[in-house]
Amino acid sequence: MLKGLVLNPVSLSGPAQMAADVMMLEKLTSDPELCLISRFYSWDGPWLSLGHNQKKIPQRWIELAKQKRLNIVRRPSGGKAVLHSSGITYALAWKSPPKKKHQAYIEASQWIINCFCQFGMQLKFGLQTPKNLSQNCFATSTNADLLDANGFKRIGSAQLWRQGNLLQHGEVLLNPCERLWEDVFETPPPKTSLPSISKNDLESLLTKSLISYWSNLDWEARDLRNAEFRYIEKASKNYFIDSLLLGS
Template sequence: MQMAIDQWLLKQHASGDHPPTLRFYTWSPVAISLGYHQHRYPDEWKQLSWHGKPIELVRRPSGGRAVLHQGDLTYAVITSGLSGNRMQDYQAICEFLIEGWRSLNVDLHYGQAGRNYIQNPNCFGTATVADLVMSDGAKLIGSAQLRQGNAILQHGSMRLEPDEELFDRVFDNESANLPNLPLSMQGEALIQTVIETLVQSASDCFDIHLESQPLTETEWHAIQATNV
């Protein structure tokens, strides 16, 4: 459903029927999202469970590698009118993430993909120049894009409180790469702090006024009709 919402918002914005949008969401139940072109992944992912519930496999409309959505916060930006190339547009959008996390005392820089990026099914197993990495090398934010005409959907996962045991089970003992955030709050308090900080950062970086606008009943019906 979250992927359907992102894709619907992109389509509406591309056709001029919806303004630019910034949104944040979490996932329930826990899921692994696969990149649109990702067709190779471990067979055992089809039988994974956590806390007695199956871990769902979900196809993203954007590219990239697999992302485990547990203990993370996802952001989505739908916008248009950017004039750079793909990488320049990535970095223009990521500006609010870098500035927002800096205000939380977390410095981020762009990663560099290793040679094994394509072979690694795990998005967070390597960091590309479109991803944001902490000073100790741990990847905090992995992002992907989808374009429709002049409109762009960029969404990404921020790993706030990932479960090490689950991460190891899914991605074969890669928990050493998990970020260790220097923040005292946890759970909902952490999520709300990050959202509020990034909303303010987006307002400042892009010189915009953001208004909270829940989806209408008509919009929900339209989204659900595309997600059957």
């Protein structure tokens, strides 16, 4: 029987979280029975993650980093900047998903849609084309994003493909720090419309929805192992933003 793995939540630095996500993708190739790996996580402080091809860093972000109000990390995936502050970040590594990118987004996100349906919140995909968009991920709404009925973006996601396998990770927006959001993006954060549920409870419901959606898999949940932490520590250097670029 094909297997699914849920890695228990862990709080790490931005570069370490990115290394852990890529590690999930690489683990798919080492176990022929392992079909899907997922995890949810938080960050050790406010982090701004930049898309792999998002090369230009605005001066105000550099100043916020110098002031120690913000940390900046490079994602292995595409997309625009995401402010990780009190939300839930998810990562999903999927072996041999649909080859068409949009179809893969649909199928890799359906469990999230199903979960929010439990609260009476209908999420839908955005319609913007991914060209000439804002540097702020949550100011755009492409077909990689999930919007609520009022058009507010609730989840922004990005993908990395390797050897026909997929890493999709994204941010479930909860209650970001309004002042920091405005300082980073020069606009107020999107209005939140989530039901009164704790972050831990929402994380638990998302996990249950994921397992239910892929109910054909034999699921296991466990902590990261020591060897995996060693890999993460070594690989995290790939996602640091050059300190010279930040002027530190």
